[in-house]
Amino acid sequence: MLDLAPAVEVSDLRKVYGNKAAVDGLNLTVAQGSFFGFLGPNGAGKTTTIRMLMGLAPPTSGSIRLLGMAMPEQGLEIKQAIGLVPDESLLFDHLTGGEFIEFVGRMYGLDQGVARDRAIELLELFELDGSGKKLIAEYSKGMRKRVAMAAALIHRPRLFLMDEPFEGVDAVGARLMKDILLDQVRRGATIFLTSHVLEVVERLCDRVAIINEGKVVIEGSMEELRGVSDTLEDAFVRAVGVDRVAAGALDWL
């Protein structure tokens, strides 16, 4: 039964900071095996939502089910089944890339030898093997994203939660990462990602939700969104209602 359950099922989710709702009654269902894009302008509530899905922030109200399991009641089982590409602050800067990937593997219960072997293979796959002795603190932004994604793969998760995985990644790295993610979806994994790079989302995702002020304002397949507007960018701008700054507003500029 669990296999038929949605990968992500969120009902009436709210997160309130002080007297401001960062996420305000969010409802979302993501089928297993899909490549789902979660978009929104800055401050819309994307990162807060993904932090709640990852179990890093408890919701004020509402419910979260991942792969048919309830969060936080089945938190350990859920964590075992998901792979995370969180924001960069969750990396350990004073470990090398290989050491970090090995550490993550062991945290997911892999034997130390297996974790070490897989870490070496993942470093090769993500073309980080040349930076073996470098600390993560010395990595560029793109390399940090690559190592985070490599670590997310080590235990073969069924669901990936990714916060801006392509931020700061060069074209070669982005192509590499996209190919790996598409391969994971072909193998039945689900990907839930946030991104500001709309071209990437347009090319990869089969479904998209756009969030603004804590609420989903539009959701559908890529075809449905393109039916409303020519491009995803047009749909995005229309959905979040951006006003352009009038030319000449800043005379001194």
Next chain:
Amino acid sequence: MNQARAILWAHLRTARNVFARGGVAWSATISSLWYGFWLVGSVATARLVSDPANLGILRAALTGALLLVFLYWQVVPLLMAATGASLELKKLQVYPVAPSHLFLIEAMLRITSAGEMFLLMLGLSVGLLFNPAIGHFAVPGVALYVALNLFLALGLKDLVARILAYKRIRELAFVALLMLAGLPQLMLLRPFVSGHGLPAKGGEAWTGFPWSAASNIIQGKDAIAALAVLSIWVVVAAAFGYWQFRMSLSFDAQAASSGGTRAARPKGLAERIFRLPSLVLRDPMAALIEKEIRFLVRSPRFRLVFLMGFTFGLIWMPLSLSRGGLWKTALGSNYLTVVSIYALLLLSEVCFWNSFGFDRSAAQFYFLAPIPFDRVLIGKNLSAAIFILLEISLVTVVCLFLGLPITALNLLESYSVAAVLTLFLLGAGNLLSVHQARGSNPATSFRSSAAGRVQGMLFLIYPIASIPAVLAYLARWAFSSELAFFGVLLIDAIAAFIVYRIALHSAAGAAERLKETMIAALSAGDGPIAS
């Protein structure tokens, strides 16, 4: 347990990687000196306790010594706002690790919050092991007492850290905490009555206290009953610790520190104070100082330490009052100076030992902005001086308000000595800020470093910086003259200014050379265990 091993493995790798790349020599030296001193104490304890001839001393002093260990373990980390190494729960809780495993690791890490006491207890255990006159339960008794302290320290740390995370009640909670922290000192200074934990002359302490129970186990007095009492205490402390740990795991610090959005208020008193540097200085110096003041005032860590400037007075006040004769001693006649210097020492940690650590992202801006780097350092030093002056003035006002016998000469003395010491420390601070730059989190109220390292700084480094001021006091004593005192202090001030200038230019030059290393060091985060 594989995950626990993985966390420790990653921590050791982190320590090795940091050590291999240098930059830890300063703190390693301080820690070695400080803990080396306590290691000597531990060996001395072992030797004393292992000799059956010293049983009399053991009987007389053990309960009191165990109470002091308890107080040191639980209170000192809070007073120093440095609770020792801790798991980086924010980073670790995304992984499927059972909370009970994390709890046990975190409990073990409480050893680092009072490593000095752990060393002493280790010495005590070794001594007991080799003393043929001591029963078999003694060492397990010590182990239980250590476990009690670990669990309780964990619970208290998590409880206090969570309370201090709430934006609106943080400072209020801290004042309450200080009052509570002062209680043990009050208890210790009062003529002790039976029932408060220590035996009155010829009497017995109540056996229900954990330190009394541990003492009785070690001495073999009703050992089984005492073992039962201590075990109950350990279970209660473990339950409290685990409860607090679970609460911390599900705690959302971001939500707690959010005060909500408020409508913009008209320019108030605070805004006018922030703008004060612009009245007397020109930009960019005024802008630099204004930025520093705004940033520090909004940093929970700074606010906590600033409040702690009063702790010395608040905690030592009962001592002074309870022993009327104290005002006739050197401590009494230099009370204001001592309190002021303590406030200065506390502020130094947030104001100048690691000037760029708090506002780490600004360091890059300073290198990019069209300002000479020595001007940046001067701006930071002036901001620090403003807060030091403010702190000492507030301490003075409190002392005067309480009617303490403080003369105009006392005032002049405390401000002059503080000024000379500040100049020397600022010079050293600028050099350290550049050569030992390290990122720190201004949003957390407590440091994750061991309290011992902070104390090591206080007790090992500051005496060296205080030598010139000590010379002034020697001159006063030798010549029985205030003129001699202030004369030497004036020479000290000139020397301090020269030292400061040399250190400033040296630090600015080094910053230019080391900027890449500095920025990398300031950007780096912690490993799975923050220490």
